[in-house]
Amino acid sequence: MITAVGPIALWDAAPEEIRDPRVILNVGQIARVAGWIGSLPDVSPFNFTGPAFPPEGHPAALDYFFGATLQQFGFWEESRGRYGAPMIAQMGGVKSKGSDYLWRAYLRKLTSDQSHFYLPSSHADMSREDMLDLFRSDDGSDPMPVLDLRLAQAHAYGKDMVSLGLSPRSVVERANASEESLHAFLEQLDHIGGYKEDPLRKKGMLLAIILSQRPECFLHLHEDVSIPPIIDYYLMRSCLRIGLLDVVDAALEEKLIGREILQSEEEWAVRYAAYEAIQQVVERSGKSMGAVDWFFFNARQRCPEMTDPECARCPVDPVCAHRKELFQPVLRTTFY
Ligand code: SF4
Numbered sequence: 001m002i003t004a005v006g007p008i009a010l011w012d013a014a015p016e017e018i019r020d021p022r023v024i025l026n027v028g029q030i031a032r033v034a035g036w037i038g039s040l041p042d043v044s045p046f047n048f049t050g051p052a053f054p055p056e057g058h059p060a061a062l063d064y065f066f067g068a069t070l071q072q073f074g075f076w077e078e079s080r081g082r083y084g085a086p087m088i089a090q091m092g093g094v095k096s097k098g099s100d101y102l103w104r105a106y107l108r109k110l111t112s113d114q115s116h117f118y119l120p121s122s123h124a125d126m127s128r129e130d131m132l133d134l135f136r137s138d139d140g141s142d143p144m145p146v147l148d149l150r151l152a153q154a155h156a157y158g159k160d161m162v163s164l165g166l167s168p169r170s171v172v173e174r175a176n177a178s179e180e181s182l183h184a185f186l187e188q189l190d191h192i193g194g195y196k197e198d199p200l201r202k203k204g205m206l207l208a209i210i211l212s213q214r215p216e217c218f219l220h221l222h223e224d225v226s227i228p229p230i231i232d233y234y235l236m237r238s239c240l241r242i243g244l245l246d247v248v249d250a251a252l253e254e255k256l257i258g259r260e261i262l263q264s265e266e267e268w269a270v271r272y273a274a275y276e277a278i279q280q281v282v283e284r285s286g287k288s289m290g291a292v293d294w295f296f297f298n299a300r301q302r303c304p305e306m307t308d309p310e311c312a313r314c315p316v317d318p319v320c321a322h323r324k325e326l327f328q329p330v331l332r333t334t335f336y
Helices: 027-038 061-069 098-111 120-124 128-135 147-163 168-176 181-189 202-213 233-242 250-257 264-285 289-302
Strands: 023-025 076-079 082-086 088-091 094-097 245-247
Touching (some): 027 264, 061 098, 061 168, 061 202, 088 098, 094 098, 128 147, 168 181, 233 264, 245 250
Antiparallel strands (some): 076 082, 088 094
């Protein structure tokens, strides 16, 4: 489905493409990295099972993923106008970082037999106390950043689903009945709070990938469908450090290095360029988005936010530009 640059081919009302000249693609480096990835063996896509996820076949699994995926954003704290630190906390004796913590927090409702919590109607009526209880850590504190923003997302999701008469099951069934299931799925999410706000549909695409890769195969994606990039902050950090992008504006580069809060136009300059760069890496490498994701996932592990990159142990090292000082755009959004 992706035959054009950007998300145009995926939906009828595509966002306007606005490239910002402050961040440009490094075509030579994209070709180099794509060639390197092209030589790697493929790996199996992650099937979103394990201790943080509902067991295969659980009747509440679909509701769980719709409700939890819309909260997959903003796992970091601000400190004096800059990036402070990633969210890390302990729950059930397990210390985990942002996204993993969130999956586990939502899972508690399933193991405590409160799976009605995931229903859109429950999201519409969720109280602040409900959400505090959801995210409470072992020491009794609330470690989850931007709780009120999360509550607003939950309400927006629940209210839109209820008012449109939709359920996770009906959304998936309608998509599966279409010849272009991914298009049909994203088009429905374009009307649902928590998913509809992002022009690059990061959370919507993540949900599509999860539902298609779960053992239940909730969402049926056609074999030849191309998956657009799911641009998260770790992927932008990788694009910058590996050198797939060149920041040609000195003021913006300084802000990125300083981990300063950006203007939304500055953030978009990096985010949209990263979207295009990853898309080109996929196309040039001849690999699936799953294989490219695997490559960058490993880079993320070796190239973290708060400690020095471990280049010698990183699979990207032979082709990396090693721009270790660069950091992902720092801006509070509900997109990623
Ligand atoms: S860990 Fe080193 S080699 Fe790997 S992406 Fe980061 S800077 Fe590049």
